[in-house]
Amino acid sequence: xxxxxxxxxxxxxxxxxxxxxxxxxxxxxxxxxxxxxxxxxxxxxxxxxxxxxxxxxxxxxxxxxxxxxxxxxxxxxxxxxxxxxxxxxxxxxxxxxxxxx
Numbered sequence: 001x002x003x004x005x006x007x008x009x010x011x012x013x014x015x016x017x018x019x020x021x022x023x024x025x026x027x028x029x030x031x032x033x034x035x036x037x038x039x040x041x042x043x044x045x046x047x048x049x050x051x052x053x054x055x056x057x058x059x060x061x062x063x064x065x066x067x068x069x070x071x072x073x074x075x076x077x078x079x080x081x082x083x084x085x086x087x088x089x090x091x092x093x094x095x096x097x098x099x100x101x
Contacts, residue, residue, distance in 0.1 A: 002032045003032060003081070003082045003083060004032045004033065004034060004080060004081040004082060004083075005030055005032065005033045005034075005081050005082075005083045005084070005085065006033070006034050006035075006036060006075075006076075006079035006080065006081030006083070006084040006085070007025045007028070007033055007034070007035045007036070007084075007085055007086075008036050008038075008072060008075035008076060008079065008084055008085065008086045009021060009022065009025065009035065009036065009037045009038070009075070009086075010037075010038050010040060010068055010071030010072045010074075010075055010086070011037060011038070011039050011040065011042065011046050011050065011071070012039070012040040012041070012042055012046070012065065012068065012071070013042045013043060013044050013046060014042070014044075014046045015042070015044040015045050015046050015049060018037075018046050018049050018050055019049060022035065022037065022050065022053050022058070026053070026058070033057065033081070034057050034058075034059065034079070034080060034081060035053075035057060035058045035059070036059045036061070036075040036078050036079060037050045037053075037058070037059065037060045037061070037075075038061045038062070038063060038071040038072075038074045038075045038078075039060070039061070039062045039063070039071075040063060040065050040066060040067065040068065040070070040071040041062070041063060041064045041065030041066070047060070047062050059078060061074065061075075061078065072086060
């Protein structure tokens with residue numbers, strides 16, 4: 001049986017990192033995945049940028065600003081996978097950029 005993995009991406013004012021973060025999730029080699037992005041009321045173009053990636057397996061939602069835990073919980077409530085993993089845009093950026101130093 002193929003197990004669906006849900007990749008949860010809560011985001012707030014993450015325009016600087018959201019593209020790389022989403023593309024990193026999309027490029028994961030596990031074929032049975034869904035990516036759920038919840039924008040937490042960003043005032044930059046995070047939501048608009050994330051919507052460019054919307055597809056049958058990339059869901060993009062927006063909510064009023066309630067904080068990171070509320071955005072994660074919203075993403076988790078939408079998840080259909082038997083396993084979930086969180087990915088934060090800022091943490092992703094720091095991890096990948098530190099590899100270049």
